[in-house]
Amino acid sequence: MHTRHIEYLLPDYVTGRLEEPLRSGVASHLEECAECKGELETLRHAFQTIGGSDLKPPPGAYFSGILPGVRERLEQRKSPSVLARPLITRFALPLAVGVLAFVLLTHIPVPANNGETAQNPLRPVLSGVGSEELMEIALDQMHRQAFSISIGENESSAMLAVPILSGKYFLTDVDSSVVWEDPLLGDIAMEDLETLTDADLEVLVARLSERTSL
Amino acid sequence: MTDRSDLELVQLFQNGDESAFNHLVLRYQEKVYWVARRFMADHDNADDVTQEVFIKAYGSLNEFRRESSVYTWLYRITVNIALNSLRRQKIREAFRIDELFDAPDTESVAPDEAAEKQEERSLIENAIARLPEKQKSVFVLRYYEELPYEDIAKILKTSVGGLKANYFHAVKKIQEYVRRAHETY
Numbered sequence A: 001m002h003t004r005h006i007e008y009l010l011p012d013y014v015t016g017r018l019e020e021p022l023r024s025g026v027a028s029h030l031e032e033c034a035e036c037k038g039e040l041e042t043l044r045h046a047f048q049t050i051g052g053s054d055l056k057p058p059p060g061a062y063f064s065g066i067l068p069g070v071r072e073r074l075e076q077r078k079s080p081s082v083l084a085r086p087l088i089t090r091f092a093l094p095l096a097v098g099v100l101a102f103v104l105l106t107h108i109p110v111p112a113n114n115g116e117t118a119q120n121p122l123r124p125v126l127s128g129v130g131s132e133e134l135m136e137i138a139l140d141q142m143h144r145q146a147f148s149i150s151i152g153e154n155e156s157s158a159m160l161a162v163p164i165l166s167g168k169y170f171l172t173d174v175d176s177s178v179v180w181e182d183p184l185l186g187d188i189a190m191e192d193l194e195t196l197t198d199a200d201l202e203v204l205v206a207r208l209s210e211r212t213s214l
Numbered sequence B: 001m002t003d004r005s006d007l008e009l010v011q012l013f014q015n016g017d018e019s020a021f022n023h024l025v026l027r028y029q030e031k032v033y034w035v036a037r038r039f040m041a042d043h044d045n046a047d048d049v050t051q052e053v054f055i056k057a058y059g060s061l062n063e064f065r066r067e068s069s070v071y072t073w074l075y076r077i078t079v080n081i082a083l084n085s086l087r088r089q090k091i092r093e094a095f096r097i098d099e100l101f102d103a104p105d106t107e108s109v110a111p112d113e114a115a116e117k118q119e120e121r122s123l124i125e126n127a128i129a130r131l132p133e134k135q136k137s138v139f140v141l142r143y144y145e146e147l148p149y150e151d152i153a154k155i156l157k158t159s160v161g162g163l164k165a166n167y168f169h170a171v172k173k174i175q176e177y178v179r180r181a182h183e184t185y
């Protein structure tokens, strides 16, 4: 009898990675199940297309440079010479949200008002923090010339964002060490950021709004 | 020290032996790099992820408990950092809104074989890039890294049954993407 369960074994069967006794179980099932036979052909074709794992190797001495590179960066972190760092850390999240809000508010076309409420995509998440307020923060932060830091390539900050296209919550960090140091996040661990529930997010936004009344 | 087990190295590190960390890096740098490379598709981004993985590992090694093996632990960090990095890229793309709308998926083809092969490969990279995070992770770890489902389950903190379904759907989606791309040319 055909089941989903058997179907899910087919990719491993095709690539020869299914072990006994499952392998012969699937083999005999294939003799009597047209559905799986069809699926098998599709998968075989798929794996042919995907092909091998031939990636261009990294530059010659690359691997011998990893450890020195990591060590160097660890040393840099230990040295307290970067005076601006605690400040940036402290403002990281509100800063990022502010900037993001600013960008969203100014660049994202708000859907046409078809009689109903046209919502800014950020509003559902940041309902605790008015968008004018966010705009203020963004402008304020830009005055501090922190704008470029906050969305810079490397050293930046945490970013709390709403994915514009999917409409789902979306949280990302830019520099994980900064996120972890950020007292705003407190007990919310880095790993949890990816699985925040709505309730978590509300807590986060509440903390955020406390902090952003600068 | 190269003959020490992973757990012994962790133990040494936790007892204050800094150099034990170096051995872990040397032992796992290639694995970490190649997983990162599968996610990130180009060397520079994979390099960034690799560095970040070991920096994060250094910072958390003191909290490492023996419940998992060092290798699943490092893979988990790698997957998390790679996915985060991809999200960051997405956000950057969102900032560049004008580019977002007219970014071509594939470039025009030069009619020699090498270019065709390159084209096919970037098509597959695109297909993988479009998978949902979970499917992408399972696909990379199962197909390219050939890890057993039990280990993948530990890395992704999920059940084995679900992984097989994820893998199946990932393969089908890649195939479907490639098929459609071929149809439109």
Ligand SMILES: [Zn+2]
Residues within 6 Å of the ligand: A001, A002, A003, A006, A007, A029, A033, A034, A035, A036, A037
């Ligand atoms: Zn069947």
